Amino acid sequence: MRFLSQRKRFKDLSQQEILALAISSEEDDARIYRGYAESLRPAYPASARTFDAMAAEEDAHRAQLIDLHEQRFGPTIPLIRREHVAGYFNRRPVWLIENLGLERIREEAASMERDAERFYLNATKHITDSATRRLLGDLAAAEARHGTLARDLADSHLNKSIRTEENAAAHRQFILTWVQPGLAGLMDGSVSTLAPIFATAFATHDTWTTFLVGVAASVGAGISMGFTEAASDDGELSGRGSPVKRGAASGVMTTLGGLGHALPYLIADFWTATGLAIFIVFFELWAIAWIQNRYMQTPFFRAAFQVVLGGALVLAAGILIGSG
Structure with a gap:
């Protein structure tokens, strides 16, 4: 209970902390996708390219969020991660998902994008700055599209015979x-x-x-x-x-x-x-x-x-x- 008491509630985060949390979350997700890509590359090179592309998408989101943070709050980004926030969605360990196979990894990627979409939709309710709200709304829409991104990118990298x-x-x-x-x-x-x-x-x-x-x-x-x-x-x-x-x-x-x-x-x-x-x-x-x-x-x-x-x-x- 003492550990839980040290975690902040999402509604108590400042607008700067919400942006910082979004930045760290995008960074984590990019790393997870790259981990999936590396684990799949020897046996499933085409699927590995799909996750490389998804990691690149997360990097682009992170860059947008960092630019916005610098415009509003300066270059110093607070250190806040998902484990610091009570009730924030967790990611399963990469080694656990890797052990469950290719299809399970694809399902986990879709789940990650749904979690991210919910986060951005919640975040917009706590932001008053119009530019920030617009960016978070755009990212929520992007993550909603990302619910099918694994499938869309797979279609671009995986033809029927490869799949x-x-x-x-x-x-x-x-x-x-x-x-x-x-x-x-x-x-x-x-x-x-x-x-x-x-x-x-x-x-x-x-x-x-x-x-x-x-x-x-x-x-x-x-x-x-x-x-x-x-x-x-x-x-x-x-x-x-x-x-x-x-x-x-x-x-x-x-x-x-x-x-x-x-x-x-x-x-x-x-x-x-x-x-x-x-x-x-x-x-x-x-x-x-x-x-x-x-x-x-x-x-x-x-x-x-x-x-x-x-x-x-x-x-x-x-x-x-x-x-x-």
């Missing part, structure tokens, strides 16, 4: 970085933990012991798969993307795949827990087949036959070993 190619590249990258490691993890977690879990279940008929074994097997497999995936390839030559992302996808999905049929053993009744666990196993296997069909273009019935047959064999092995 299709970039979207296809983004889709391929999503599959390589997230889907393939996650699918491998889900398959490993769902199938490799079947034997120890069901062997324990039928050997002990103790649901709590089975649950503990299932959690241990799932978490252990998740850690192993995650580190193996991350260490196997740094992504530089293969183009498979960040090893941290791939490791996280593989590790988390491996753990979830095992926990799915371990959690039913929290139920005290052995046969109820086992029946539910077997039902979940077949649901997991069908989900794997669907993902293979949806993202890997594997014919559904072939994927289902391979995955369900393999899972059923491992399940049967676990039950037979535990019953022996």
Whole structure:
């Protein structure tokens, strides 16, 4: 609360401070757009040029605001930024948006322009100088146009074939970085933990012991798969993307795949827990087949036959070993 009390309310800003805030905001947005451009340039050069152009637009706005400030208040601009003003819109960290892909970056750019438009419309209500009001109104209109600027600039830099190619590249990258490691993890977690879990279940008929074994097997497999995936390839030559992302996808999905049929053993009744666990196993296997069909273009019935047959064999092995 002490930190919040040190932030100024927008309505308490002087006209000079409003101009200074607009200048710093335009500078921040230009830097963000340049950051997007640099992150996209290796894989999406045409989209990178779009964000270069948007950064140049923000630089032009900043120059107009600085000229106006010098005319009205002189060359010394107060240091005031968005974090100094209570309720002022924030920008998400660039690294977070970069990690979410090309389309997410485009959506964030459109959101940034809408935020800027609202700021200028609010600012005009607190300005009495006619020249300043006119400039802020013009900038509000410009930002409103910028709601479609990403699309307009994209149209000028991205013809249909380039846009299709970039979207296809983004889709391929999503599959390589997230889907393939996650699918491998889900398959490993769902199938490799079947034997120890069901062997324990039928050997002990103790649901709590089975649950503990299932959690241990799932978490252990998740850690192993995650580190193996991350260490196997740094992504530089293969183009498979960040090893941290791939490791996280593989590790988390491996753990979830095992926990799915371990959690039913929290139920005290052995046969109820086992029946539910077997039902979940077949649901997991069908989900794997669907993902293979949806993202890997594997014919559904072939994927289902391979995955369900393999899972059923491992399940049967676990039950037979535990019953022996």
